[in-house]
Amino acid sequence: MSESEFVTDEPIHVESVEHFQELVDRDGVVLVDFYADWCGPCKMLEPIVENIAADTDAVVLKVDTEELGQLSAAYQVQSIPNVVFFADGEPKKRVVGMRGEEVLRSVVEELSS
Incomplete structure (x- = not known):
């Protein structure tokens, strides 16, 4: 897969373990949101991870x-x-539970520098 195939302004839904490994094994920062459709806090986090996908290089x-x-x-x-x-x-850091956008962005920025 070429580097340009990773450039996206939207979260990528992982389809398999192999797909996950292929995406995580790249250079740079990768934010992985583990969620479930029934999880209320996960739904609250969704627009935050969408913003990070759109506004950062992660x-x-x-x-x-x-x-x-x-x-x-x-x-x-x-x-x-x-x-x-x-x-x-x-894997470098983990954030558990519903957190604000500034918390997740600060980790992306820290790992990007």
């Missing part, structure tokens, strides 16, 4: 914990929303 991924439970288990996601930040293919 790639934003959405992982449905109901569909991809093996990824949730692999990254010890025990409660949602659960946002894991990757830099250069490695």
Whole structure:
């Protein structure tokens, strides 16, 4: 996949473990939003991660914990929303629960510098 295929202003919905690995193993910051459709706080977080996708260079991924439970288990996601930040293919930070946009943006900025 070329680098231009990663440039998007919208979150990317992860379809499989392989798809996830392909997207996370790139250079730069990747924000991964682990969520479930039934989760109220996850729905509240959705416009925030959409804004971050639109306004930053970070790639934003959405992982449905109901569909991809093996990824949730692999990254010890025990409660949602659960946002894991990757830099250069490695998990670096985690934010659990509903947090404001400024909190998530500050992590993206910190990992981008």
